[in-house]
Amino acid sequence: MNIRLRLTIMNFLEFFVWGSWLISMGAYMFNVLHFSGIQVSSIYGTMGVASIFTPALFGIVADRWVNAERVLGLCHIIGALLLLWASKVTDYPTLYTIMLLNSFMFMPTLGLNNTVSYIVLETRGFNIVKDFPPIRVWGTIGFVAAMWMVDLCGFNLSPMQLYISAGAGLLLGVYAFTMPGCPPVKSVVKRSLASSLGLDAFVLFRKRKMMVFFLFAMLLGAALQITNTFGSAFLNDFNTKYPHAFGVTHSNIVISISQISETLFILAIPFFLKRFGIKLVMLMSIFAWVFRFGLFAVGDPGTGLWLLILSMIIYGMAFDFFNISGSLFVEKEADIKIRASAQGLFMLMTNGIGAYVGNYISGRVVDHFTVDGIKDWPAIWFSFAGYALLLGIIFPLVFKYKHVPADEKVVVAH
Template identity: 55%
Template sequence: MGIVSRLKLMSFMQYFIWGSWLVTLGSYMINTLDFSGANVGMVYSSKGLAAIVMPGIMGIIADKWLRAERAYMLCHLVCAGALLWATTVTDPDTMFWVMLINAMAYMPTISLSNSVSYACLAQAGQDPATAFPPIRVFGTLGFICAMWAVSLTGLELSRAQLYIASGASLLLAVYALTLPHIPVAGKRTATSFASKLGLDAFVLFKNGRMAVFFLFAMMLGAVLQITNVFGNPFLHDFASHPEFADSFVVTYPSILLSVSQMAEVGFILTIPFFLKRFGIKTVMLMSMLAWTLRFGFFAFGDPSPLGFILLLMSMLAYGCAFDFFNISGSVFVEQEVDPAIRASAQGLFMTMVNGVGAWVGSILSGMAVDYFSVDGVKDWQTIWLVFAAYALALAVIFALCFKYQHEPEKLAQHSLAG
């Protein structure tokens, strides 16, 4: 098997693990363990906390002392153990700490998998910039396959989803032992702890436009976490309506949600056109408006024929909402910052989105769900409309506060230089 095929398999397994539980664990905790919305938000906040510091710490270790593929293997061994432990947990506090251990090990593997892929491709004489995107697509496919597997086997409300994730983590840890050796870089000033965490880039907050950008990056990170945590429990709750109890939406909610990931693949292909034609500010506004539609369609969707169309439209809106923000935001950072702090700026962007934003979004969304619940019955329509209003407010404020003039020539020059 060639190196590209082996890396595709690694990418598939990397995100298969996440897809096994990320979307469905909330439903398991709410419906099977009887956790409150705040409890679920607290457990999911562990991902954000881990994303703030762990990728930087593990990145330094992999750069200086331990080969990247070995660090990758050890992280997945820890994940396998933590996910197995989680199958025995029935109280919110313990679940938080167990999933925090899992997140502290898993979040670094996202960047490590990229590093391993880039290094292996370079060793094989291939251009990582050209060869990596098709490899990463297999990660999305792995995520989708895991969601379908858990849903089709009826395990969305069962701890068995954690057994699947644990077994896949163990299998990937073993597989990592077969990957080519990635030599450590030794002494290298660009891999300081401050740089890995994006601390060098904090000087960008002196620039008003960049400060506004990073603030909105954090708030959009919170929006993303809301849909990750409560999308699946929302669909499961239609089971309380007798006319919907046996519907496709209730029986296979993860399959419906997987359309969101399918939409991502399509919208990724449109981003170059929209960036060149309209510019980064407009593309990010499209993302915020797409988040508004995502939640708005959820508010009025249900398993009835017309309601199902609205739910499906919500999944399609997610592809635009997710891709247009994450990729356009990364491009903006790449364009605007000094090359000397480019890596730190990208680190800061990811920390604001997947770290601080995810943590804030988990906690506040859980509190909001509980606030609009009476005797355990959630007023999902109001909940989603509140989230939709939040996303719409972000779009309006962003349009007023973010000062940016689209310059197609600058974008074209940047693309040629890259």
């Protein structure tokens, strides 16, 4: 089989596993298991906890001792078994523990999937910058396909979504073991444990500009998973007022517009970076989050469906302009010796600490605006919009960075 096709299948399955439950699990926990806001957000927060630890640790294993494709396969097989167990559990403490263990297994696979793809392409003489993006985009397609499958099968409020994810995970786990070998690279220079964990990148905090940037990366990272956690539950809460509305009966399909939007805004990033610079692009992202949450506050699956769809479209700018432009800024500012570590630090601040803190606080916000089981969703979403607005006002005042078009270099993130 053509190696690019094999990698396309691997990337498709990687994100199919995640998309099967990431968006709809919140509604299942709210409406079927009757968990509180803080309980739901804490389970989603397990991904943030895992992102702090296991990606770096499993990366060391793949760098030093075990083939990357084998680590990838083993993680998916164990993760799938944990999801099968989770599908049978209805109490919060046990489900939290299982999903935490699953996050420990799944979050490293996001990096390992890329690592395997890069090594396989490189050893066969392909241009990674040119040939990987068309392969990686099938990951987003896999995510959307999983959301649609769960939605059209009527599994949004069912543990069957975990069965689908587990099935794909087991398939990918076995499939990964059939991929070309990606053995550890024998290095003449031994890296310290601190270097392997990306801790040497903390030297960047000595620069005020970088310290401010990483602080805002963490604060904005707190917003990344909020709509993933509560979006489906929000739409399903309209099942009494709009029981037959498309946005209620097919909430996953409506939310999937967000992921489709991502693929379009990714293509626009090079133009915006060259024209406006990183500071303004990130500011656009922050205010896009304001509109993302604000449109959720005023929209509904009935006459306000167009507002929700507009929010889904804006998500592409909110998510990608921050993640990719931030990654490019780190790539440009970090010393070449610590670039990999600096990217790891950026991920730690956003998807690790930021996501964990965001899920913890957002759960408390939802519970605060919940009375007798009824959630005041406009107040909840306006609270999140106000938070993003505050970041948008402060960011340009404290982040000192001047865009010089002639000096800007658009680097392809991979």
